[in-house]
Amino acid sequence: DTGVSQNPRHKITKRGQNVTFRCDPISEHNRLYWYRQTLGQGPEFLTYFQNEAQLEKSRLLSDRFSAERPKGSFSTLEIQRTEQGDSAMYLCASSQRGTPNEKLFFGSGTQLSVL
Amino acid sequence: AQSVTQPDIHITVSEGASLELRCNYSYGATPYLFWYVQSPGQGLQLLLKYFSGDTLVQGIKGFEAEFKRSQSSFNLRKPSVHWSDAAEYFCAVGFRDMRFGAGTRLTVKP
Numbered sequence: 001d002t003g004v005s006q007n008p009r010h011k012i013t014k015r016g017q018n019v020t021f022r023c024d025p026i027s028e029h030n031r032l033y034w035y036r037q038t039l040g041q042g043p044e045f046l047t048y049f050q051n052e053a054q055l056e057k058s059r060l061l062s063d064r065f066s067a068e069r070p071k072g073s074f075s076t077l078e079i080q081r082t083e084q085g086d087s088a089m090y091l092c093a094s095s096q097r098g099t100p101n102e103k104l105f106f107g108s109g110t111q112l113s114v115l
Numbered sequence: 116a117q118s119v120t121q122p123d124i125h126i127t128v129s130e131g132a133s134l135e136l137r138c139n140y141s142y143g144a145t146p147y148l149f150w151y152v153q154s155p156g157q158g159l160q161l162l163l164k165y166f167s168g169d170t171l172v173q174g175i176k177g178f179e180a181e182f183k184r185s186q187s188s189f190n191l192r193k194p195s196v197h198w199s200d201a202a203e204y205f206c207a208v209g210f211r212d213m214r215f216g217a218g219t220r221l222t223v224k225p
Contacts, residue, residue: 003158004158031211033211033213040217040218041217041218042119042121042205042207042215042216042217042218043159043205043213043215044215045212045213045214048211048212055211056211056212058212091158091159093159103161103164104161104213105161106151106158106159106160107158108156108157108158109158
């Protein structure tokens, strides 16, 4: 079990630039989730996929945010025209639908700093 | 709408003392409830979860939690805290669109 892998671990960018993060879930997991966590807060749900289909999106996910999971395996989260308010830890999690005790496994996150 | 409240932002306990972290939730149906722990630089780790059945749930690392529907609570307990338990603890409700509380930071005094 290699766990959920996220890259990069840290990203520093200038306001207005685009950034892309990658998440590799546990290989047999068909569900993948993105969360955002700011300092002193709990994670906030952004979106989730079942296989390649994006089934739910939070209102937090503005038009500048887009997530994909083209082959039902890894996923990318892109933020266009970054703003300072986008600075946060972006967490990815995965799970296997249908297992009796389905649970989320989280990656270590990508820390984004927008200058 | 589902939501979670963790009333205590920061708790300090002595090593060996008992611990209780509070969690109150708001949810329209029978909730799925979780406790996660997050150490610096680490991902969230699931301590325990409640889906249905026995309202006292045992988790990893000696933690347990009790679901009380009448109080809309899911408090986390541990009878004897170890220094390695120092971390941030999050209560969460829901499932696919899980809602987390703001967290409780636990400090353990020697």
